[in-house]
Amino acid sequence: MQNDVIEKLIEQFRSLPGVGYKTAQRYAFSIIEGKAERAKRFAEAITEAKSKIGFCKVCGNFTDQDVCNICRTRNRKIVCVVKEPKDILSMEKVKTYNGVYHVLFGTISPLEHRGPDDIKIKELLARISSDGVEEVIMATNPDVEGDATAMYIAKLLRPLGVKVTRIAQGVSMGSDLEYADEVTLSKALEDRRQI
C-alpha cells in the first residue's frame, strides 16, 4: 500500500552509500514533511552540483572552473599524489601544506585488472618537467595497492632527479598501543626516529 511516488524517492536515497531501506524511508519522509522551499533547494543543489562540478584539468580535483583554486594559487614545485579527488579534502585539513595535488583516479590493482596505463601516471610525468617539480609526496592509501602504486611511481620518477617521498606509516596520534594492529606496530618500529 506504499505510494509509488514515495517509493521512487526512497529508492533514490537508497542509492547513496551505506543507506538501507529504513534510513532511506526516514530521509524521504523528512523531505515530504518538510517545507516545499527546502525540497526545491535540495533538488536544485543536486542538479547544480552535478552539472557544474567537473575535474580540474591540471590536477583532477573537483572544481567548477577549468583549473581549480589550489592549482592557481599554490606552490607548484611540490606535488602530493592521491588516489581520488576526495582525498584532497582530507589532506587539506593539514593547514600547513602549501603544495599542489595530482589525482591518480585509482591505484594499480592486478586483481581488478587495472594497470599503470589505466590511472593518471603519464599525466603526472608530464607535469614533472613542465612545472619544474622538486618533490613528489606519495599519499596513496597505506594498503597493499596504495603502497605498490607508490613504489611503482617512485621508480619512474627517480631517474628524473625528483625527490620522491611517502607519507609516514605508524601508530595514530592519540591512539592506544593496546589496540594497534601488528602490521602497523611493526611498521612504526621499523620507521622509528631518533629523538
Added chain:
Amino acid sequence: MQNDVIEKLIEQFRSLPGVGYKTAQRYAFSIIEGKAERAKRFAEAITEAKSKIGFCKVCGNFTDQDVCNICRTRNRKIVCVVKEPKDILSMEKVKTYNGVYHVLFGTISPLEHRGPDDIKIKELLARISSDGVEEVIMATNPDVEGDATAMYIAKLLRPLGVKVTRIAQGVSMGSDLEYADEVTLSKALEDRRQI
C-alpha cells in the same frame, strides 16, 4: 578550499535526520561522482514527491490522491488511530489488518503546549458516526504522551457505544528478558494472559 557548489549540496544532505558533516560529504561525492542521469532522477524524485504527495482528506495518510488507497478499499468499521502518517507504514507490515486508519498529527502534550484541540480528535469523532465505526484501536506510541492521549480519546468514545482497544504492551518477540527494562516487564506481568 572546498568548493561553494559542493558545500551547498553537503549542507542540503546535512539537513536530513541524523546526518552529520562527514556522512553528508560522502553522499554529496556519491552524487558528483555518479552519472548525470542519476542526479537528474534524484532531483526529480524530490521535486515530484514534495509537489504530489499530500494528506488523505479522510485519514491523514500520505497520498497523491484526494482519498488514499487504504480508505478506498478497506473495512471502514475498524479504525486504527496513530500519531503520524509514517506510523501507518509500520502498522501496514501487519498484513492481517484490514481496517482503516486515523492520523492524529501529534499527541496531547502539556509540556509542548499541545492540547486536545491541537490534534485531529474532532475529525475522529466525526468519522465514528458517519462511517458506523465499531472498533477504534489506539496505536499511539507506548510512552507517557501516547498513553495519555489514548486514555483521553477512549473516554470520549465510550459514551458513543464504540469498542475502544489499545495495542498490547509487553516484552518484544525474540527479545531476551535480561535486557527488558523494568517498566516493560511490569507491564508484561500486569497484562499476563491465561494460556
